[in-house]
Amino acid sequence: MIDEFAKEYLHGELSDVRETMILKLDGLSEYDVRRPLTHTGTNLLGLIKHLSTSEAWYFGDVFRRPFPGQWRRWDDPSPIDGMWAAADESRAGIVDRYRRAWEHSDATIAALDIDSRGDVPWWPRPDVMLFNIMVHVLTETNRHAGHADILREQLVGAVGTEAGITDGPARDAAFWADRRATIERAARAAGPPLG
Numbered sequence: 759m760i761d762e763f764a765k766e767y768l769h770g771e772l773s774d775v776r777e778t779m780i781l782k783l784d785g786l787s788e789y790d791v792r793r794p795l796t797h798t799g800t801n802l803l804g805l806i807k808h809l810s811t812s813e814a815w816y817f818g819d820v821f822r823r824p825f826p827g828q829w830r831r832w833d834d835p836s837p838i839d840g841m842w843a844a845a846d847e848s849r850a851g852i853v854d855r856y857r858r859a860w861e862h863s864d865a866t867i868a869a870l871d872i873d874s875r876g877d878v879p880w881w882p883r884p885d886v887m888l889f890n891i892m893v894h895v896l897t898e899t900n901r902h903a904g905h906a907d908i909l910r911e912q913l914v915g916a917v918g919t920e921a922g923i924t925d926g927p928a929r930d931a932a933f934w935a936d937r938r939a940t941i942e943r944a945a946r947a948a949g950p951p952l953g
Contacts, residue, residue, distance in 0.1 A: 765872045768892040769864070775899045776860050780853060781807055782906040786913060792843050795909045803852055804842040805902045810856040811840050812898060816891045817863035820876040825862050867892065881916050 782802055783791050791803040814825035843852055867888070874888045915934070 761872045764889065765867065765892070766900055768889075769867050770894065772896045772899060773860075773864075775896070775903050776809075776856070778903050778908060779809065779899065780856070782910050783849065783853070786910075789851060790851055790913050794842070795912050799842060800905060800909065801842060802906055803849060806848075806856050807843055807852050807904055807908075808841050809899055809902060810852070812861040813856075813859040813863045813895060816878075816895050817866040820878050820886065820891055821866055821870060821874065821877075823862075823866050823869075825859060851866070856926075863895075 783806070786802070792801055817823070818825040824863050825887075845851075870888050872887065872889045872892075876886050876888065878884045878886050878893060915931075
């Protein structure tokens with residue numbers, strides 16, 4: 759009983775956060791979904807591309823249910839190249855690949871019991887169960903959804919998890935400038951900046 763509850767719960771949470779990731783692209787230009795917004799080049803479309811590959815590996819290769827088509831393998835010598843979209847990769851194509859990856863993942867989740875065994879050769883303890891992979895992929899996707907929140911906030915000043923909804927009441931630019939100034943004063947009062 760608890761096994762089915764856990765499987766349904768984890769799967770439901772994963773389904774929700776996947777949709778949230780796609781919503782982060784809404785209303786943004788091709789440039790804005792691709793542009794590097796951190797020192798390491800993190801960008802919205804790159805996060806989705808990465809999550810596509812991750813789901814293909816974890817719910818495909820790990821359970822000997824390979825995702826069809828050409829995918830970057832887990833032992834690729836340049837894994838960081840999967841974190842950004844080349845100019846000739848369309849947003850629609852990357853989003854479609856993510857949706858196809860999660861459909862394949864959903865089929866794996868539906869077909870297997872939560873204690874079904876898999877093998878993750880790139881982990882120190884490679885012997886896993888579907889439960890481990892569901893928790894891992896949910897955790898990874900939620901972590902990247904947090905990154906996407908910050909990136910989207912940098913681009914448009916808005917956050918949230920549903921189309922057209924932001925967290926909390928709408929605030930004007932003056933409110934946010936004042937809030938940042940208050941937080942900056944508190945940080946400086948706590949101690950000087952490094953360097």
